[in-house]
Amino acid sequence: MKAENCIDYVEIPVADLPRARAFFEAMFGWEFQEWGDEYISFNDGRLHGGMRTADAAAATTGVLLVFYSEDLERDVARVQELGGTISQEIFSFPGGRRFHFLDPAGTEFAIWSEVAE
Numbered sequence: 115m116k117a118e119n120c121i122d123y124v125e126i127p128v129a130d131l132p133r134a135r136a137f138f139e140a141m142f143g144w145e146f147q148e149w150g151d152e153y154i155s156f157n158d159g160r161l162h163g164g165m166r167t168a169d170a171a172a173a174t175t176g177v178l179l180v181f182y183s184e185d186l187e188r189d190v191a192r193v194q195e196l197g198g199t200i201s202q203e204i205f206s207f208p209g210g211r212r213f214h215f216l217d218p219a220g221t222e223f224a225i226w227s228e229v230a231e
Contacts, residue, residue, distance in 0.1 A: 121161070122162075127168030127170075127171070128166070128167065134221070172222070180223070183226070186213060197218040201216050
């Protein structure tokens with residue numbers, strides 16, 4: 115049963131579909147299904163979404179998808195090992211810490227963690 119008024123699906127425009135897929139498979143273990151040469155859908159274990167081929171990566175001033183992690187330092191290293199670029203180093207905010215990164219296809223995302231008690 116679908117939950118009314120809740121985000122149900124996320125679609126991400128990407129300039130390089132194979133690179134984006136490889137990055138998210140390795141970084142987060144997402145499962146993908148191909149729907150032709152220009153679209154893939156994914157399941158992150160909780161949310162379904164898709165990636166579509168676009169002329170350019172989504173603007174960094176657009177909507178920001180933020181992932182949760184228990185180990186930001188580990189994930190900074192993983193992003194870099196997998197070909198991503200850190201666009202904003204780890205910083206604190208009320209209630210937590212986070213960093214921003216560009217995936218290898220140039221789309222910006224963030225990863226946050228709660229403040230350790």
